Amino acid sequence: MSARVLVVDDILTNVKLLEAKLSAEYFDVESALNGPDALEICARGETDIVLLDVMMPGMNGFDVCRRLKSEATTAHIPVVMVTALDQPGDRLKGLDAGADDFLTKPLDDTALFARVRSLVRLKSMTDELRNRALASRRLGIADPLAAAAMETGLNGRILLVEDRPRVSERLETALSAFHQVEIEPDPQQALLRAVEGDFDSVVVSLDLNGYDGLRLCSQLRSLERTRNVSVLMMGEAEDRTRILRGLEIGAHDFLIRPIDRNELVARVRTQVRRKRFTEKLRDSVQSSMEMAVMDQLTGLHNRRYMDTRMAAMFDESALRARSLALLVLDIDHFKSVNDSWGHDAGDEVLREFADRVRACTRGIDLVARMGGEEIVVVLPDTALDAAYAVAERIRERVEADPFAIQGNARTIPVTVSIGVSSRRAGDASPAEIMKRADDALYRAKASGRNRVIAANAA
Template structure:
């Protein structure tokens, strides 16, 4: 049942419209002045169809329509302007104000019904187009297997976050994670199981992040995490929390327990050192080191702000590389 707004100060007209619309399967909401109509149309759950009288107290129908179109609400309202005015200039004024259709009083019930059906078809087509556009945009920016950002989208986010943090002179943490022995998982359990590992692991990692962190599938079994406002200590803490959580909880796939671990590389920079290429290269170098040093561990580029690595749990799984010479990082890393 479609909601529809009736805005008319004539009680007889309102009663007739209500009876007809209810008979046709609509759920009418009646108001008697322009200000009330404007409030109803500005609500988050505003009706998609509206019948407005031209002459009303407060605001007239033309003013209500102009205000509605100027606010650009999220959902579109199809407006039929109902009035005794019938001059060509009146019709043009109503349509140019933003009305979608125009019907003269006294109206013919069958004609009104037909015009409302046209409005409903237009709204249905619009909703289908919006859903198709949203689906297309989602597919263009998200990995079809994991539902995470794809490589292009996470790199776009990387550029945006780097620019924002540089303007604000805030740190940005970068975390690269890679599934250990993923080829062996595919060989031993099959590629479908390998896909399920990536899906479950993605959900697992996402649940361990803050709402404003970004997670994307960088390629294959490799993931990229952006942690805004994170110096090296904070980024290391996030990375170790993810690593230990993954190592602790076995994945259940087709009633089979599969032990999965990840190796993680971490970098962070602020100010002049905050460039996408350098942050990515440092995190990648640290990830390579984590793989080389036994896997299931976190490595970072540069020493943390404190000498003692006990600020993260299971410190034996955390290590760091000397800062790269090419990177003009700040003192904390």
């Protein structure tokens, strides 16, 4: 997997050495000799992962990492701190600064390349989400990247898969101060619980009794219900080959025994933060998709979606020689509601009107707001007489009970006029059905309102 790697080190010899190693593995390498230059390159979106030295003059690696992880535009970039510092406190300081990993010099090339590929793969999974989420700004959604970058990674739901009671109790004690922790010693039951639960991270022991923990990691990454859960492996120092294999199959991080409780807390927090970061982007994309096709006031589909979907329904109806009917509904004297009680009351009426129409239709029917107080209902596999019956049911439902306005402080009567039409053999487009339904609606309005009129069948 090719990627753009930024090497940040104030010693040129170190930079050249890493450049040569990474280039030989077909990575595109750029370098920076100080923190400010590294921040500028990252801000331009020109890197997929940062290999960051700690000991630099002026702005050290910890400060650079904090800056990157605090900015909405760069928080998603993986950072691996590379340093000669080898004390647990140093590693913890890097993780607390937001680093995704902390590697000690001299570097193990195989481990380095595996970690870089793993983190780049994870980043690529979020890049498209980021681009789509950014596009949602045009729809008026608050900045999704800023909201995602504010995630703390605390109070997550953690599933700990460990079959040694003393070990699991010690790990639970360390994590439970910051998260909700559940322990499951049986790996097969752990998979079921992960599928059924809403966990942020699953911490898996690789040396379970009689079971290969890597198999569980692989299953967690492959199942749709658990694909977005972060997976953190725990293994012995001699498990190095298996740990690297775990990174290849999609596990997110690992810990080497004996496990430092502070490092455990820091790495789990990083994984929870990353998972929630992605979730917030995904939610933003979903919201933007809904806003593109939904009317925000009524929750019905909007005109744009209706035009596209109705055309497809018309084509299918013609191809299969099946019935297709259409209703056009218009609230009677709606302008007087706005004039007498205000636009807020008008909005309340529209929302309730939409709910009553929706309650009288099927899941396969298309219900859309055309604009103003007008709603269109498209009924597949429905003949004209059956569509008339649906329209009459809606009319009765609207008239039956007054509509609450002003926060339920007052009620007012509301009625609706409805025009009905159906597809004819000679129709070339849904516009012809719509025109006949509009004409029928006009006749319903002209003849006294609060009634249903159907266009004549062909």
